[in-house]
Amino acid sequence: xxxxxxxxxxxxxxxxxxxxxxxxxxxxxxxxxxxxxxxxxxxxxxxxxxxxxxxxxxxxxxxxxxxxxxxxxxxxxxxxxxxxxxxxxxxxxxxxxxxxxxxxxxxxxxxxxxxxxxxxxxxxxxxxxxxxxxxxxxxxxxxxxxxxxxxxxxxxxxxxxxxxxxxxxxxxxxxxxxxxxxxxxxxxxxxxx
Numbered sequence: 325x326x327x328x329x330x331x332x333x334x335x336x337x338x339x340x341x342x343x344x345x346x347x348x349x350x351x352x353x354x355x356x357x358x359x360x361x362x363x364x365x366x367x368x369x370x371x372x373x374x375x376x377x378x379x380x381x382x383x384x385x386x387x388x389x390x391x392x393x394x395x396x397x398x399x400x401x402x403x404x405x406x407x408x409x410x411x412x413x414x415x416x417x418x419x420x421x422x423x424x425x426x427x428x429x430x431x432x433x434x435x436x437x438x439x440x441x442x443x444x445x446x447x448x449x450x451x452x453x454x455x456x457x458x459x460x461x462x463x464x465x466x467x468x469x470x471x472x473x474x475x476x477x478x479x480x481x482x483x484x485x486x487x488x489x490x491x492x493x494x495x496x497x498x499x500x501x502x503x504x505x506x507x508x509x510x511x512x513x514x515x516x517x
Contacts, residue, residue, distance in 0.1 A: 334365075341358075359418070422465075426458065426459070437453070483503070
């Protein structure tokens, strides 16, 4: 069998979508890159299965059955599959924007006394005898629970039995990409090697 080319091409396009997420300068661009990633990742799976099904070894590759089951049962993999389905086939949003904000705290200590504060045309004016520590908290894109084919899928909190430490979309995407990259490597070892 020839090397697995088409699935690898889609894998690289999915990787580029992750890079787009990382450099996005606004949440709209980040969201678009996330949705593109989901499409490309599902194409990785479809092209891999299509390519491998041409081999006489296809029915004996037990890793395929395991991967099919993981796509249903693993919180991260099933979320990626079903979020893509919802994004592509419904009008439901799969993400939401969590507003950012401003944190005003004392530079030293735990108590803050503000004598006067007002906002004028987006400028904040604060009068206080204390030194202040002002933090601008950016908004972020948050994954939503999705419903697909009468089932509900929560944003993933684990993958392959391990808890996820960071659940930002770009991080989830990277973990999903690694899973499919390893699956392709395993398939190449079995079918090509």
